[in-house]
Amino acid sequence: MIEIDRELLNAGDQALLAIMILIIMFGMGASLTPRDFSDALRRPKGVIIGFLSQFGLMPLIALGLALLLRLPPPQAIALIMVGCLPGGTTSNMFAYFARGSVALSISMTAASTVLALIMMPLLLDLYASGFAKQIDEAMLAEGAETGFVIPHINIVISLFLVLLPVGGGMILRRFSPGWAKTAEDTAGFMAVIVILFLLGSVAIRHGALFVVTPWTLYAGAITLSLAGFAFGFGFAALWRVEPRQQRAISLETGIQNGPIAFAVILLSFEEPLRSQMLWLPILYSTSVVITSSLVTLRFRKTGAADDAIFRNNRVHRRLFGETFRTAYPPSVIPRNLKRFHESLRRD
């Protein structure tokens, strides 16, 4: 177990972090409209597959990694918690650059954010209670008066609290799209700042932590996103959704809403557990920027051909009428589109 002698973040840092999370979640809301939620219902296939991937695969991957890497219980719980998070807004941006379906990405983010209220406590109970029991026993053995149980109620309450600014952002969007745009952009910038801020404050006060952190923790944080991308992609391909949706689902699965983890840990857990748990989402949030950038670059290449066809078809329908069907020579159809092409032509 890693020893963290003082609080990882002091009261001031925590207050700042809380404000940043507020801004990020508000900006996330400002990027959403009620339409995005209803759209999620209108394209159920992609969203359902995304849902299964996000709340079915990802927590399992996290659990598997925690067991495989023999993570200490607090970090194991933190890893599983990261695995159970809803998708983050940055996934929409990465989906855009990865030639994925941005609409699906937004729908999945919207749907998973709401569903997280139910799914997160449920999944934590399912996968993390074993680790919680270990902590409980250890604490009792050390002579603590009370043991440890996962604070379900607190988690639900803190999730509600985090979602409040999202609602606020949506209301702003309804009345002032201009300001909502600014809020959205600010949040995007803040998402980067928050990571730098956390890394910075840890480096200043707990510089040694970078060195004493066991490799398994780094491996867990990095592998979680990479495995999420890989399994998400494979899972979506298995269900034969379009390549653009496969890429969106892959990114959505691997990219989690880190700030929610910070908020839940800050609001629901006591010291010293709080500090021990916080480190992992910080590592995850840092590494996911890099892993998702790399995956995005890869998708840009592999998806160029099918995306070009998608866009060309879209322009053709826009300019030549909705009923226009573009007939390509067979050799032009990329392999990942082959089985869709026939069906695309028929519909």
Add this chain to the structure above:
Amino acid sequence: MEPLRATGRHLAELYGHAAELFGDLPAFASRKEALSWEPVSFRELYERGLCLATALIDLGVEAREHVGLLGDNRFEWILADYGVQLCGAADVPRGRDVTDQEIAYILEHAEVRVSFVETRQLLKRIEPLREKLPQLRILILLEPVDDAPAGVLRLADLLGRGAELRARGDRRAEERIAGIRGEDLFTLIYTSGTTGVPKGVMLTHANMIAQMNNIRMDIRCTDRVLSILPIWHVYERVFEVLSISRGCCTYYTNPRHLAEDLANVEPTFMGSAPRLWENLHQRILKRAREAHPVRRALFHTAYFLAHHYKESVFYLTRRHLFLKPVHPVAEAAGMVFHALRWFLLLPWYGFFNAAVLEKLRLVVGGQFRASVSGGGALPREVDQFFNYLGIPVLEGYGLTETSPVIAVRTEKKLVIGTVGILLPDTSVRIADLDTGKILYPDESAPHLGRGRQGEIEVKGPQVMRGYYKDKEGTDRAFHDGWFRTGDLGMITFNDCLRIVGRCKDTIVLSSGENLEPGPIEARLGQSNLIEHVMVVGQDRRFLTALIVPTQQAATEFDGKALHDALAQEIRERVSTAKGFKAYELIRDFRILPDNFSVGDELTNLQKLKRHVVAEKHRELIDSMYPHETGGSARKGGRR
């Protein structure tokens, strides 16, 4: 994966192969409304082309005959071209901006008996000329009309006639196609009269096919090309044929609808002139200036990062301007510096690229994979701006006489400040302006003579057969079998062609207008106030002049009075009333303090050494173009 492409021994075969390969894919689209366009497929186009060809044969058009094609970009133009090619003839194209005098000259010189005419308006201008053109028998109107004027055929009627003949088994078009040879002309393009009369540039099927084989641009059938440049120029023509051969759809737009069409068509490729990029550059800068201070700051930060990041990327991939041999140690040091800078800027660039630059790229439709700029020099600042922004602008170089591409940047060899690498099968040599001695390639010189300036001479399969009925002009254009471009250039140390200026006097304005400074200078020189005058304007939007006043003027007037007197003199002598064209008018001038001297600004024969004067007074010249970004500093590909 290599893009699928249609090819053939000549254009008619290429057109047929494209119809076979790409069938029902849209080949050309014409705008009816912003969101309502009419597509025509490759197969349909080819079939209608065959019908038109049959009708033309029926009208008596012979193989290898010159058929006029007067008009601007529209689907019917391409259809007419198909008709002409498929009946084994060659077209003589010209845009609507042609003068009456030019029409008469061209149609007569090319012995045109049958001509397509785009609009009724243009038809009205041709009617009175017909007296002087006894051989001109048939005019065919391109624009769809209900009833054509007397003695003029409608395109639709010809198509109907051709279809009828073909339905009855007429296969004369196929026979004609079988008879086409590579060395036959596919077009006869008359260049704007630079000196006196227009010259007919004979371009063969083999010329165009060589361009198709050698232009290695990644254009495929999922691409969309927006067409805006005048189609009768071979520069635009080569893109139309390239689009046909690669199966991608060409969308005809015009300057009025360009912004809208960029957004709706989301073109992935476009042939363009520097003007377009200058306008887009101005538009983006204006938008940034007017933006909220926070957004403006974000824009400047993003561009700053992109500039330095991309500069390092270009250096590390050896795509920087390489004008002098570099010592290996200096190069290694440069590598280390740029690798470090690249690494340090990477995360910041990554963020700003996603958050800010992408939105700027959307201004140009967002889907551009690349764009070619030609027909004039791209100002360096604009060139850098777009390439650093992430919109690869591939500047190319060529002339009508070289059908036109001699060199073009590729994405792998995108060296800002050059016009890229030579096309395959194309050789260039650099000849000394005065002695004609070959400076590059020169076995005896270090680095084969790279970095030496001189006239660019070209040999390659794209070089024209010659000027039509002008043996003397053709002979003058060649130097031991090498075509003389009249442009001053050099080969850089990473084997790119760099254009430095012009060795002929011809000035090409940024609008693409060609003009001779000689007659203007001669007219001004007649004034007793003007001793010497040099007209400037290469790659600029308008003409200006540098003037050395006569002794008499200098003593008679002083300061402001001299300036006013000269302004008056210029206005009177060079005016549209005196027969000059609007773009030949002098918009500004500067007075030079010292007289020109023989051996410096003048040759022994009192001829102006333009490049010397331009170099000496560069700042003075720049001061006359406050809103332009240094065109004289570097001169790139012209048509």
